[in-house]
Amino acid sequence: MTSLIDGYAVLVTGGAGFLGSHLCDRLIGEGREVLCLDNFVTGNKQNIEHLLDNHRFELVRHDVCFPYYAEVGGIYNLACPASPRHYQRDPMFTIKTSVMGAINMLGLAKRRGAPILQASTSEVYGDPTVHPQPEIYTGNVDPIGIRACYDEGKRCAETLFFDYHRQNGVSIRVARIFNTYGPRMAVGDGRVVSNFIVQALRGEDLTVYGDGSHSRSFCYFDDLIEGIMRHMAHPSETGPINLGNETEHTMLELAETVIRTVGGSSRITF
Ligand SMILES: NC(=O)c1ccc[n+]([C@@H]2O[C@H](COP(=O)([O-])OP(=O)(O)OC[C@H]3O[C@@H](n4cnc5c(N)ncnc54)[C@H](O)[C@@H]3O)[C@@H](O)[C@H]2O)c1
Incomplete structure (x- = not known):
């Protein structure tokens, strides 16, 4: 490793x-x-515009579904539409991105003898029957539902990572990312934190499903980035590791926090 x-x-x-x-x-x-x-299927040039003039930064427009070769010293494989609104728009593209993308990037890591980290997801646990989910829990995933293109794609990518590791000795890291939020989240991607903030900024009411008592964990982006970088720096740790915030908050708490922070006249509707 x-x-x-x-x-x-x-x-x-x-x-x-x-x-x-x-x-x-x-x-x-x-x-x-x-x-x-x-x-750029969901990404945005504005997110990296400030880096374009840096001589140590290079931007390549490429689809990971197709092979790619470069003299790299390590790979973070994050390419994949991440919000349900986006990954359900073209499910075949989503699953190809996870599966073909993993095969192409693992092939590159193998050729280069370089380490590779997979941005996996808590969604590999599907609709879990165990709370909280330890990494040894194998999940409860519907293979034919509308979320399967994402969940099963990510599960297959994990399988490929561990088979490349066992069969070819590729140095892998698999991080299962839980809900993460922060600046540069796309405004219209339908994730709950950005939804609430955008609704509050527009002075619209915040829509909470059910009675708002269901809870989620929310991790701030810089903690998450720190986590995956530390994982990459740990050659003996393949993972999978769960990465996220240990504390859960209800949707009602989240909505109240957003309204308090943004101010304005928004109310909560159920
Ligand atoms: N943000 C979260 O809460 C979260 C949670 C779990 C897992 N993840 C995983 O982390 C990774 C990054 O998520 P994000 O929140 O930054 O999402 P994002 O949509 O902002 O970023 C994904 C990026 O991948 C690019 N991409 C998609 N398909 C591609 C392809 N075939 N070829 C090349 N580029 C492609 C998109 O254009 C985009 O820039 C994803 O793999 C996602 O599944 C994120």
């Missing part, structure tokens, strides 16, 4: 997205060379 190979660029797939662009920032801040690869 290896750590990032010094002297070579770090490849960040999905680098123009919400989390990918923050990861690019951190890597550049640490003096690394960064190759940011994205097809």
